[in-house]
Amino acid sequence: MALEVALRHRFGRSGGDGFALDAAFAAPTPGVTALFGPSGCGKSTVLAAVAGLLRPWKGRVALDGVAMLDTARGVFVPPERRRCGVVFQDARLFPHLSVGSNLRFGLRRAPRGADGPGFGAVVALLGVGHLLGRRPAGLSGGEKQRVALGRALLSRPRLLLMDEPLAALDAARRAEVLPFLARLRDAAGLPILYVTHALDEVDALADSLVLLEAGRVVAEGSVEALSVRTDLPAFSARRDAGGLLHCAVLEHDAARGLTRLGFPGGALVTPLRPEPAGARLRLRVRARDVAVATEPPRGLSVHNVLPAELSGVAPVPGAQHEAFLRLAVGPSALLARVTRDAVARLGLRPGMAVWALVKSVAFDHGPEAAAGDARTTGEAAPISPPVRGGAAGASDPVVSAVGTAG
C-alpha cells in the first residue's frame, strides 16, 4: 500500500521565469516519508496539492489506490473530504477559539465511524491539558505547534501532512516539540508526509525519503540507503554526512558508563544513553568520525572496531584531496571520510576486508537525542572512558586514553 503522487504544475507565466514542478513518487504506508530539499524546491507545493489546497495543472494523488486527484479523469476531491490532517509551519490555530475548541474543530466534523485516538488520549499524548481553556494568542510557539498536531490528529485523518512544522521554532522549542512528533508518529499509526529541509528531523522521524531539487525528484528510497549515497550532494556535501544505523538498546553498564547498541550486522558501544533497554533508536555515524584499518588494530582508545567490506571509493564534493569509503557492515552501510593519500597508501580498493573504527563519543546524547523515546540521531559530543570493543569478532581490549579517530 502506498501514497502515490504524480504532479505537474507551473507557476507564473508559461515559458517565462515561472517555477515548474514535475514530481512523481510513491510513499509507503504506513510510515513517515520525508519530502526533503532546499527552500523553493517545490516540496510545500507538493504537500498543498496532496491536501487539496492547490489544484495542479496535471496529476494524480491516490492513497492506497483511491484517487483524491486525477486530472486525467476529472477527479478533484475538495480538501474537506480528503481527510488529510495538515500541520502548517505557522500552526494556524483559530484565534477566536479556545485551545479546547481548536482541538475539537476537526473532531466535530470527522465522519461518523472514523476511529482514532480519543480527545483525552491526544491531550495527554501532547501534554496540552493545562492549556485547554486558553486562547492561542497566549501560547508559546512550541505549545501552538503541539495544539496544531493534536487538532490535525483529532480530525481522524487517513493521512497526516506536515509542512515544516518545526521550521518556525527556535532550537529550544524544536527540541521541545520533536519528541511529541515522534510520539504522535508511533501512536497514530498513520502514513505521514513530512516536508522539511532539516536533516536531523529526517534522521529522527522518517522511514523513507524523497529528495526534491528545483521541482524534480532527484532520489527516493529508505533514509538509510539514501544517506550513504555519495553521488547526492544534498547528503554527501554536508558536514554531518554519514551512515544511519537502526539500533536497539541491548544493555546498559552503569558502572562503566556505557550502553551497548545492536544493529543489523554488529554492535556499538556508546556513552550511557537515557533510553531503556529494548528501545529502538537511529544513530547517525558521521563519515568524518570513521577511520579504517586494513589489519585488526590494537592498543586503541576506540571502542568500536567493526569488520567491514569496502564496497566503494568515491570523491568528496568540494574536497578534491579526500575520498568517501563505502563500508558494508553486514547488511548495514557506513561511510568513512579519509584522505586520498590514505586510499593510495593502504591500497584501498572495493572488495577489501577492512576494520571500521568509530569513536564512541562521536554519538550525541544531547537534549535533542535524549528527548526522543524512540529513534534518535547523534552528533559529536563529550568524553567517554575507555572500554573494550563492542563488535563481535573485533573485540580486542582497547586500553588507552581518549584520542582522535578519523
Place this chain on the structure above:
Amino acid sequence: MEAWLAPEEWSAVRLSLEVAARSVAVSLVPAVLAAVLLSRGRFPGRTLFDALVHLPLVVPPVVVGWGLLMLFGVRGPVGSLLHEWFGVRLVFTTEGAALATAVMSFPLIVRAVRLGLDGVDPGLEAAAGTLGAGRLDRFFAVTLPLMSPGILAGAVTAFAAGLGEFGAVITFASNIPGETQTLPLAIYSATQTPGGEAAAGRLALVSFVLAVSGLLLAELIARRMGRLLGRAG
C-alpha cells in the same frame, strides 16, 4: 432632556435614531454579502458591481433621492408593484426615510466589512478546510467571527452617518414633522423659521453629542472584540 427640548424637537431626535437603526438593519446583511463577493469573488461584471456599490458615495445625495423617487415612487416600476401587491407606500414615510438612509450608508458598511475581511488570513480558512469544514461551514465558523470587528465598525459608522443623512431623505421622504423630519431636517427647518436659532442650536448640539458617542462606542467595541479574538494577547 424632555424639558429642555420642545416635543417636536424631541420627536426629531427619536425619529433620527429610529431611521438610522432601521437603515442599518436593512443594509447590514446585503452589505456583508456584497463585501464578501467583492473581496473573494471572481465573476464577470465585478468591476461594474464595485462601481454600483460605491455610487452613493460620489453621486449627490439629492440625485440618489431622486433616483429612489423614480424607482420606488407610487408610479415607479418597483413602487407601483409594492403598492399594488402589499399596499406599501415608501415615499413620504418613515420607512422611506430609512430606505434612503440605507442606500446612502451602504458603501460605508461595505468598505468597513471589506477591511475586516481583508484582515482574515486565508490560511486559516484553508486549515479549516483540511479539518473537514466545507465552504459555508468555513465561512460561519472561521471567516465571519474573524471579520466581525469590521462588520461592527461598519454598522456603527453607518448608524452615526445615518443620523445625519439629509439630501436623499428630504428628496425621497420629504420633511414631515413626526414622520420623516429627522435631526438634520429639523435643524434646516429651524434655520428657515424666524426666531428658530435657539432650536437649531439645541438640535445641533444633540447631533454633535450623538456623533461623538457613536465614535467612542465604535472604538470601545473594536478594542473589546480585538481582545476576544486574541489580537491583544
